[in-house]
Amino acid sequence: MPGMGSQPASLYGALSHPLYNLLFLTVLAGLVAGVLFMFIASWWPTKSRDSKWSLWSGWGDGRLNVPGSVASFLRISFGIIWTFDGMFQLRPDLPGGFVSQVAQPSLQGAPSIVTQLINPLLNLWNTHPIRADVVSGWLQILIGITMIFLNSGRVLQLVLWLSVGWSAVIFVFGNGFGIFYNGASFVTGAPAAILIYGFVSIYLLGLARGAGWTKNPKTLPISVATFLFLGGFLQALPQEGYWGKSLAAMFEGMASANQPGVFSTVIQWASDLARAEPVFTNALFVTLVFASAVCLVIFKKRWAVWLAILVTLLGWWFGQDFGIFSATATDFNSGLPLILVLTAILRGYQADELANSQSGTQLLEAYKTTLAASSLVVACLFGTLLSAVLFFASLFGADSAAIATVDSSGYKYLSPTNAPAFTLTNFDHRIVSLSSIEGSPILLTFLNPLCPGECQTLTREMLTAAKQLGILGSKVKFVVIDVNPSATSVVDTSSYARRFGINRYKNWYVLSGQPGQLKKVWSNYSIQVAKSTDGTVRYTQVFYFIDSLGVESGILQDTANASYSGSYSTLIAQNLKQLL
Structure with a gap:
């Protein structure tokens, strides 16, 4: 399921240093603002301060403040998990891994209109993933801290x-509407945990305003039952594969995740059962989910709630791995939020108890928001605003090099060695x-002058890097060496130069020569060239960085990813600056 994949994420951690540098800056600024x-x-005069505080962070409205009430429990408990989710978002693997490991898997099988809507914003994340991740983390921490400390x-x-708004954003752009990915079901957390977060916030807003629907004791049970029914319905669909081998395979994946052995052992037992009896195992899960949903609505009994909690716990354990053991997990998945809402139902408080269980005087004394708590909220608010300003300001500049660092093997420094000599025709x-x-x-690369497909991406990366360098770009020599054995004439190389406007610059070279000359150069620079029967030329994608003394400084490989072209250009420009 999204965010719980087993793909290696070792390269994503390469962004931890810049991530935590930016986080430290925003935390420090927030603390200064709070102090x-x-x-x-x-x-401030105490009387004036209290009168204003009661309006903005106040304690006069008792609907969300009653100790032990459903509203108070939901506000504080969801404030806590919002805060933890914000911390999960700030894991070192999330800036580089969010799109590929969380968001894109959610879009598998989605209609084209959905992907066309979501992909531009996912690409926007990848232009500045570190700053986008810090904004996302701060937003969730701000929501959580405010829900905990402001009554x-x-x-x-x-x-x-x-x-509510952020839940909608995550549901669309982080979860891809929660139902399109392959295997969406109750055990994977479908239709999406964030729907529960958003619903709870709407419920609390309704309570604060005295909305009639919040006074109906069936509101929470029906809402949870609807979520469970949708998850069970998805799991029962034949195309999701759970009547075959998919359930066992998913349990096997969860059992192999990095987690305490006692958890994985039980999941492995469930996997063995699902492998031996797939129809029975899936039928058991689907039946339990539907039964718990029906019982929640029909019976106002504690046992019905406990049944739903037990079923939810099994799904959270076996299928969602408690939502936190993956390096790119962003939340607890739907298991914990559902259990919290079910626990609130179990408490059995009705809406009229929320407003009447304490007198106004008692409430005023018991629930004043302290100055320290308000200052903490201010600190989080300032950190969120600062991170948002930094992110939106960066959109007017060059793409960050961060995503390029994790997309390929990244820039590799080479031991000082003289670059192999060559003499070719420009x-x-x-x-x-x-x-x-x-x-x-010198920035040296090898391209096909006929320039189909990937060659165009590599050329644009060089041109954009040169533009980013500004006046310093004229001090760098950009060298392209021909790799097409059938296009070695000056006509071919000059056509390439005119096509991309390279012929206007004195510091750009497009070199070719006799086949024997080229093969020697390819060999010296470890370039593998293969031409298929249909004329397609495949070759090693690499940029060599050579200093002013002709010594190899580093290499950058496998950069022909059009989606990250801007990021690679920035990475190229940054490493060229080090040589100037």
Whole structure:
């Protein structure tokens, strides 16, 4: 399921250093803002401060404050998991792994109109993944801290609306509407945990405003039952594969995840059962899910709630791995949120108890929002705003190099070795040797001058890198060496140079020569070239970075990914700057 894949994510951790540098900056700024707020507020006249505070962070509205009530329990418990989710979002593997390991798997099987809607924003994430991840983490922490520490007031209601909006964003762009990925079902957390988060916020807003539907004791049971029914219905669909081998395979994957042995052992037992009796095992799960949903609606009994909790716990354990053991997990999946709502139902409080269980005087004394708590909320708010400003400001500049760092093997430094010499013919008929262009940093690559497909991406990466360098770009020599044995003439190389406007620059070279000359150069630079019977030329994709003394400094391989072209250009430009 999305976020719980077993793909290796070792490269994603390469972004941990810049991630935590930016996080430290925003945390420090937030703490400074919180301390300043506390210092300034402490100097306000007490009566004036309290009257304003009761309006914004207040304690006058008792509907969400009653100790032990459904509303108070949901507000605090979901505030806690929102906070933890924000911390999960700030794991080192998330900036680089969110799109490929979480969002894109959710879109498998989605209609084209859905992917066309979502992919542009996923690409936007990849332009600046570190800053996008910090904004996402801060938003969730802000929502959580506010729900925990503010009992009522305008700020809490604004943040509840923010949580509804952010839940919708995650549901669409992080979960792909929660039902399209292969294997969507109750055991994988479908239709999506974030729907529960959003519903709880809407429920709390309704309670705060005294909405009539929140006073109906069946509101929560029917909502949970609907979620369970949808998950069970998806699991019962033949195309999801759970009547065959899919259930056993999924349990096997969960059992092999990095987790305590006692958890994986039980999951392995379930996997063995599903492999031996797939129809029986899936029928058992589907029946339990449907039965628990029906019982929640029909029976106002504790045993019905406990049955739903037990069934949810099994799904959370066997199919969702508790939602946290994957390096790219972003939340607890749907198991824990469902159990929290079911626990709230179990408490048995009705809406009228929320407003009447304590007097206004008792409430005023018991639920004043402390200055320290308000200052903590201010700190989170400032950290969120600062991270958002930094992210949106970065959209007006070059793409971050972060996603390129994890997409390929990244930039590799080489032990100082003189670059192999060559003497070839440029597109303008000049004879060019390595020694003749030394004295400036050199970016050297190998391309097909006919330039189909990947060659165009690589060329644009060089051109964009040169543009990012600005005036410094004129101090770099950009060298392209021909790899097409059937296109070695000056006509071919000059056509390539004109096609991309390279012929206008004196520091660009498109070199070719006799087949024997080229093969020697390919061999010296470890370039493998293969031409198929249909004329397609396949070759090693690599950029060599050579310093002004002709010494190899580093290489960058496998960069022909059009989706990350801007990121690769930035990575190229950054490493060329180090040679200037």
